[in-house]
Amino acid sequence: MSSKRYPEEFKIEAVKQVVDRGHSVSSVATRLDITTHSLYAWIKKYGPDSSTNKEQLDAQAGIRRLQKELKRVTDERDIFKKSRGVLRKAVRLRYAFIRDNSCCWPDRLLCRVLNVHPSGFYTWLQQPHSLRLQADLRLTGQIKQFWLESGCVYGYRSPRARKGEASIVIPHRLLRQFNPEAPDERWVTDITYIRTHEGWLYLTVVVDLFSRKVIGWSMQSRMTKDIVLNALLMAVWRRNPQKQVLVHSDQGSQYTSHEWQSFLKSHGLEGSMSRRGNCHDNAVAESFFQLLKRERIKKKIYGTREEARSDIFDYIEMFYNSKRRHGSSDQMPPTEYEKQYYQRLGSV
Structure with missing residues (x-):
């Protein structure tokens, strides 16, 4: 039987138990059912003083910067696409668009893209709303909360696609037999x-x-x-x-x-x-x-x-x-x- 192997994801988290959480090498090795020799080798490779860790941190920082820039550009594109025609309309209509879409994008980003000042928008928000509008806002908040609690799965269900990769469904062979006689059955x-x-x-x-x-x-x-x-x-x-x-x-x-x-x-x-x-x-x-x-x-x-x-x-x-x-x-x-x-x- 060949020796056990572990993916990099497992090794990095094991090292963090020693480096970040302060557990001893021996206790971590015992609980994870690995040798101390292996854990020391992982610490050397993935610990805070390793070149691998520094390279990963630099790479992650670079990725985060690119992701942030990509999100900014994507958000601006999506706002322009969704707000077609609003830019040419009265300021109060732009304020209403910002209010209605603040759940999707930050207020200040919406203000900048729609060329209005944030202070003017916040002053407009303080004006009294109609009872109908207040009820609509409460309902929108409840819908958003239900959507978050569902794991972002509630919502519009698109019809079955006629094209694309077919799903493979196989029989229920387990038959709720949850207590096998031995491991790895x-x-x-x-x-x-x-x-x-x-x-x-x-x-x-x-x-x-x-x-x-x-x-x-x-x-x-x-x-x-x-x-x-x-x-x-x-x-x-x-x-x-x-x-x-x-x-x-x-x-x-x-x-x-x-x-x-x-x-x-x-x-x-x-x-x-x-x-x-x-x-x-x-x-x-x-x-x-x-x-x-x-x-x-x-x-x-x-x-x-x-x-x-x-x-x-x-x-x-x-x-x-x-x-x-x-x-x-x-x-x-x-x-x-x-x-x-x-x-x-x-x-x-």
């Missing part, structure tokens, strides 16, 4: 989102049903095919299964893609999907997300995606896998439950 995977002041952070996990251990995860700012593939790749690297594993998901577009099916086939994995509208078919993955949000995230909003990423890594790898006890695993943490299984297997 059945895995489940799902996606959730975490709110930050920078925007949503999407999290994908892969859970081994035998111990309820999170064996793969990935966190990104966009919900693309890569996030589910990276999480499953981490699980394959960490577990190196010697027999076919059943991997169960819902029917999200990331899981019905050709890339997902190709990955399963090339790594000797068998797919399974929840039936449409049956969220209980993937109950264990949903249960993990509920625990994460109840025990760690609760109602807080992280300042940045990086802050959320670090805290979620701490929950998964430093607490949930190595410390949190589960009723389904004889009141043992997932890692300990698996160790005792292999010890019993070796004594037979």
